[in-house]
Amino acid sequence: MIKNAATSLMARLLHLPRAAPAPTYRRGHLSLLLPPQLLRAPAPTPAAAAAAMSTAALTVADQKRALRSEVRRALRALSPEQLASEDQAIQSAILNSSWFKESKSLCAYISCSRLREVDTSKILAEALSPNSEYDGHAKDLYVPRVEDKNRNMRMLKITTMDDLVENSMNILEPSPVDASGNAREEVLSASSPIDLFLLPGQAFDRTGQRLGRGGGYYDTFLMKYQELAKEKGWDQPLLVALSYSVQIMEEGIIPVNSTDIPIDALVSSSGIVPISPAALGQI
Numbered sequence: 092m093i094k095n096a097a098t099s100l101m102a103r104l105l106h107l108p109r110a111a112p113a114p115t116y117r118r119g120h121l122s123l124l125l126p127p128q129l130l131r132a133p134a135p136t137p138a139a140a141a142a143a144m145s146t147a148a149l150t151v152a153d154q155k156r157a158l159r160s161e162v163r164r165a166l167r168a169l170s171p172e173q174l175a176s177e178d179q180a181i182q183s184a185i186l187n188s189s190w191f192k193e194s195k196s197l198c199a200y201i202s203c204s205r206l207r208e209v210d211t212s213k214i215l216a217e218a219l220s221p222n223s224e225y226d227g228h229a230k231d232l233y234v235p236r237v238e239d240k241n242r243n244m245r246m247l248k249i250t251t252m253d254d255l256v257e258n259s260m261n262i263l264e265p266s267p268v269d270a271s272g273n274a275r276e277e278v279l280s281a282s283s284p285i286d287l288f289l290l291p292g293q294a295f296d297r298t299g300q301r302l303g304r305g306g307g308y309y310d311t312f313l314m315k316y317q318e319l320a321k322e323k324g325w326d327q328p329l330l331v332a333l334s335y336s337v338q339i340m341e342e343g344i345i346p347v348n349s350t351d352i353p354i355d356a357l358v359s360s361s362g363i364v365p366i367s368p369a370a371l372g373q374i
């Protein structure tokens with residue numbers, strides 16, 4: 092946990108003395124949107140309020156960027172042994188869970204060790220295994236493919252790790268067509284629901300906040316998928332994030348926008364933390 096690092100970071104960002112309590116950020120909380128001088132003013136003009144809100148919105152983006160670099164530094168300081176031991180504990184917790192075993196279709200990320208992401212290789216292997224320990228069937232597995240820099244990401248079905256090729260960011264992604272030249276099935280046009288998303292990220296907290304790498308790819312995709320599930324009358328999927336210990340923040344440290352999609356549960360080497368009512372009912 093890097094509470095002290097994150098607190099000192101927020102103090103620097105907000106020009107507060109170090110002893111000041113860390114600010115709390117809540118969805119739709121007015122004091123996040125408006126700077127102090129505006130909160131004190133009795134009746135700001137609409138133009139002044141709009142200008143102040145755009146400055147404050149930029150500040151949240153800056154705070155997110157700063158927290159990402161702080162976490163990146165903390166992750167780089169971990170030894171390979173520490174990373175491997177947490178990878179093992181996190182993957183075992185997931186592989187042994189009833190919600191993973193019972194899931195029939197899932198979206199997962201292909202972990203990238205250069206980015207210090209929690210390893211998903213054992214989970215992916217089990218999902219693709221035709222003789223899975225649970226019901227002897229492979230699961231339907233969809234993995235991300237970035238389409239452009241405008242937050243467009245698709246989740247494409249793969250049946251083997253050989254379906255993956257390295258992209259320009261050195262992350263493995265599925266080719267858009269399979270070995271026979273057929274377009275891969277994609278989640279947003281599939282005819283059945285996804286049970287489970289295994290999510291990457293830079294920082295998380297126990298209230299369900301998640302900070303990603305800043306592309307907005309996951310928040311945008313999850314918003315689209317949740318709308319689709321609502322339209323189709325499907326159950327919403329369980330959103331589970333995987334986290335090294337140093338990526339778990341105290342409540343109130345992670346800056347939040349209205350487009351951030353909260354997670355249902357968090358898995359770290361200390362175990363599984365169910366957060367939402369949906370997760371408390373299933374985990």
Ligand SMILES: Nc1nc2c(c(=O)[nH]1)N(C=O)[C@@H](CNc1ccc(C(=O)N[C@@H](CCC(=O)O)C(=O)O)cc1)CN2
Pocket residue numbers: 163200201202203206208235236237244260262291292303304306307308309
């Ligand atoms: N394994 C994995 N796949 C994923 C994601 C992810 O976070 N992890 N994505 C989730 O969106 C999308 C790809 N987005 C990415 C965004 C940034 C970087 C990256 O290398 N970022 C560097 C910093 C680059 C910079 O700031 O200039 C880094 O984080 O160190 C990689 C993937 C889809 N696939």
Ligand SMILES: Nc1ncnc2c1ncn2[C@@H]1O[C@H](COP(=O)(O)OP(=O)(O)OP(=O)(O)O)[C@@H](O)[C@H]1O
Pocket residue numbers: 155242292301302303304305306307308309310311314348350351
């Ligand atoms: N659903 C959305 N619609 C429009 N813009 C969005 C949406 N989701 C995110 N964005 C924009 O994408 C940019 C990056 O967002 P943010 O910093 O929250 O991403 P992140 O959580 O780090 O990334 P990700 O969700 O991909 O893991 C921001 O400018 C944000 O406003």
